[in-house]
Amino acid sequence: MDGDLASDVRSGLEPRRQEMIDLLGRLVEIESPSDDREGLDQLADVLGTIFRDFGRVERCAPDDPQRGAHLRLTVAGANDSEPHAAALCHFDTVWPKGTLQRIPFSVDAEGVARGPGCFDMKGGIVVLWFALQALRERGLRPRRRLEVLFTCDEEIGSPSSRPLIEQTARGAALAYVLESPLPGGTLKTARKGTGDYLVRVTGRAAHAGVEPQKGISAIGELAHQVLALHALNDFKVGTTVNVGVVKGGTRPNVVAAEAEAQVDVRVQTLAEAERIDAAIRGLRPTLPGAVLEIDGGLNRPPMERSPGMAALFEQARRIASSMGVELHEGSTGGGSDGNFTAAMGVPTLDGLGPEGEGAHAAHEHVLTESFARRIALLSGLLVES
Numbered sequence: 001m002d003g004d005l006a007s008d009v010r011s012g013l014e015p016r017r018q019e020m021i022d023l024l025g026r027l028v029e030i031e032s033p034s035d036d037r038e039g040l041d042q043l044a045d046v047l048g049t050i051f052r053d054f055g056r057v058e059r060c061a062p063d064d065p066q067r068g069a070h071l072r073l074t075v076a077g078a079n080d081s082e083p084h085a086a087a088l089c090h091f092d093t094v095w096p097k098g099t100l101q102r103i104p105f106s107v108d109a110e111g112v113a114r115g116p117g118c119f120d121m122k123g124g125i126v127v128l129w130f131a132l133q134a135l136r137e138r139g140l141r142p143r144r145r146l147e148v149l150f151t152c153d154e155e156i157g158s159p160s161s162r163p164l165i166e167q168t169a170r171g172a173a174l175a176y177v178l179e180s181p182l183p184g185g186t187l188k189t190a191r192k193g194t195g196d197y198l199v200r201v202t203g204r205a206a207h208a209g210v211e212p213q214k215g216i217s218a219i220g221e222l223a224h225q226v227l228a229l230h231a232l233n234d235f236k237v238g239t240t241v242n243v244g245v246v247k248g249g250t251r252p253n254v255v256a257a258e259a260e261a262q263v264d265v266r267v268q269t270l271a272e273a274e275r276i277d278a279a280i281r282g283l284r285p286t287l288p289g290a291v292l293e294i295d296g297g298l299n300r301p302p303m304e305r306s307p308g309m310a311a312l313f314e315q316a317r318r319i320a321s322s323m324g325v326e327l328h329e330g331s332t333g334g335g336s337d338g339n340f341t342a343a344m345g346v347p348t349l350d351g352l353g354p355e356g357e358g359a360h361a362a363h364e365h366v367l368t369e370s371f372a373r374r375i376a377l378l379s380g381l382l383v384e385s
């Protein structure tokens with residue numbers, strides 16, 4: 001029956017692709033970088049308006065007045081006595097304001113849509129809206145009460161939305177994440193955990209020509225630390241440690257008193273996270289007199305594929321297959337808010353957005369021909385799982 005629903009939704013939506021394109025354009029044309037309160041508020045207003053038809057919408061203002069507000073939508077389920085389902089969307093993007101002038105929203109003759117944030121993940125919000133609409137048009141409700149979060153700080157590590165996400169996921173039977181999929185629409189059932197560290201070195205300044213021996217080069221010390229950090233890489237078990245940014249010094253003729261490195265860490269298991277954390281915190285200076293200061297830690301725990309996640313994927317695979325679509329699962333080094341829900345033991349299905357490519361990259365695009373089948377898949381999941 002649910003397979004039938006998915007096929008029915010898909011065939012109903014195939015001729016209506018322009019409606020999905022219009023909504024995508026409307027969302028993309030409001031620029032919403034994570035640090036732009038004005039753009040975020042403007043987009044939150046639009047989301048609040050367009051999703052209001054499906055249930056109660058609340059604004060969840062974070063404590064920090066600089067930050068935008070998140071939204072929570074509650075959609076009644078067919079059976080509200082069952083544990084609820086969570087759905088996660090974020091409406092911030094990595095693209096600074098003004099990107100839209102350089103990359104305006106467009107759709108070419110092949111149906112490829114471009115524009116900042118179209119794939120990551122405004123396209124996913126379009127999928128959710130049309131899935132809820134498809135159920136409503138048929139007089140159906142999701143099987144479970146659905147708690148949807150639209151958050152606006154995912155791209156900076158979800159500092160203010162994390163408590164809200166965890167509160168929403170508590171007691172949930174499952175979580176849908178409307179992030180972009182892997183190529184070919186492949187869903188994500190495992191994600192690496194991510195960490196950020198800042199390694200700061202304090203040395204001592206001195207004239208590089210007159211009395212360099214009195215200085216302690218923070219840059220020299222940092223160079224040792226960068227090599228030690230990169231030695232922690234273990235690609236075989238999926239652990240990566242990357243010093244992505246270094247800063248330090250003031251002028252060529254001064255022994256540098258200060259230097260720092262920003263470090264990105266990715267791990268597949270919590271055990272690796274602990275090993276790397278201990279190693280980074282255990283770094284010691286090599287130059288006499290240099291001082292090391294280390295901040296940061298694991299930001300998102302790894303999303304490890306559990307039996308519950310495997311079962312949820314199997315449901316998705318069956319629904320897709322009933323429409324003649326072959327659905328695959330895979331893993332990624334990128335984190336999402338699904339890492340938080342999965343780490344709480346909530347089976348999480350991530351990557352439910354439309355097909356496309358190029359998250360965070362200049363070639364970011366959405367294949368609009370995939371909209372109908374992705375919406376149909378989510379409609380089936382909402383009713384069945």
Ligand SMILES: [Zn+2]
Nearest residue numbers: 120121154179
């Ligand atoms: Zn995203």
